[in-house]
Amino acid sequence: MDFSVAIILAFLMTLITASSNVILKKGFARVDPFIAVYLSVLIGTGFLWLLTVFLVPRIYFQNYKAILIFLAIGSFAPTLVRTWTYYGIHKLGASRAAPLRAMTPFFATIMAILFLKETPRPGIFPGIFLIASGVVLLSKKENVDFTRWKPLDLFYPLAAALLAGFAANLRKYGLNLMPYPIFASTIAASSSLAVLTIYALFKYKKENILFFKYTKELKFIIYAALLTTIGEIVDLSALLYGKVSLVVPLFAVTPLIIVFLSRIFLKKHEVVTRKLILASLLIIAGIGLTIFSTI
Secondary structure: OHHHHHHHHHHHHHHHHHHHHHHHHHHOOOOOHHHHHHHHHHHHHHHHHHHHHHHOOHHHHHOHHHHHHHHHHHOOOOHHHHHHHHHHHHHHOHHHHHHHHOOHHHHHHHHHHHHOOOOOOOOHHHHHHHHHHHHHHHOOOOOOOOOOOOHHHHHHHHHHHHHHHHHHHHHHHHHHHOOOHHHHHHHHHHHHHHHHHHHHHHHOOOOOOOOOOOHHHHHHHHHHHHHHHHHHHHHHHHHHHOOHHHHHHHHHHHHHHHHHHHHHHOOOOOOOOHHHHHHHHHHHHHHHHHHHHHO
16 A cells, blocks of 8 residues: 555656646746745745644654754755756756756665665666666757757756755655654755755845746746645655655656656747657656566
């Protein structure tokens, strides 16, 4: 039962993330990605605290060890993870950045084996290889690609994937101490908001952060922020019911969804080529193999 719930939640997470990324690309037309990150975390934190007040039993507020763990997670995830992810979408486009961000399963699985002593079956590694092959294919620039990006821009989604893999394992450890995803998300988001606020005050101390100058773009960012917040809860819930080495690879289905959504909704922003689709299909094949080897 827990296995089935974990798979359903993981795939729900991919749909939420894909929709959020496509919406964000529309919002990045004239808005700095950092502002999108800050608004996303600000809105998410407020929404999570509202849920916490009404839904979380007070006994969890006394679980200081787990709280410290999720405070630590919040200092870099979503802080750095979301910042680098958003900059990757901004620089590379949603359809190209997302598959690179999908390297998270590789990093998370290796870390799970090393630190959490998980023992996935050997079949999971060919699956991860197919995922990585698709990522490499997507990283090659094509002549029809009018998106202006440099090889160095690949750092953003790849670094986000590495940190996300580490965060997934740390979250799994934290959830073993406090199995309540909403409260865990709230603590991490609060920590992230504090770090981002300090950074914003330092970075923009002589400037105005024009949150409301571009109303149309900000609407997209707010919608994406709400989706991202829901996604954080679903993410933690999936990890609560399933192993890291099972749940995180399933998140890699996100690139395929993003490719198709981009082809429909981002025609003016990105070019979705056959190579992009082929690479995404390689990733999906890897995910299928991963699921089969874990059952």
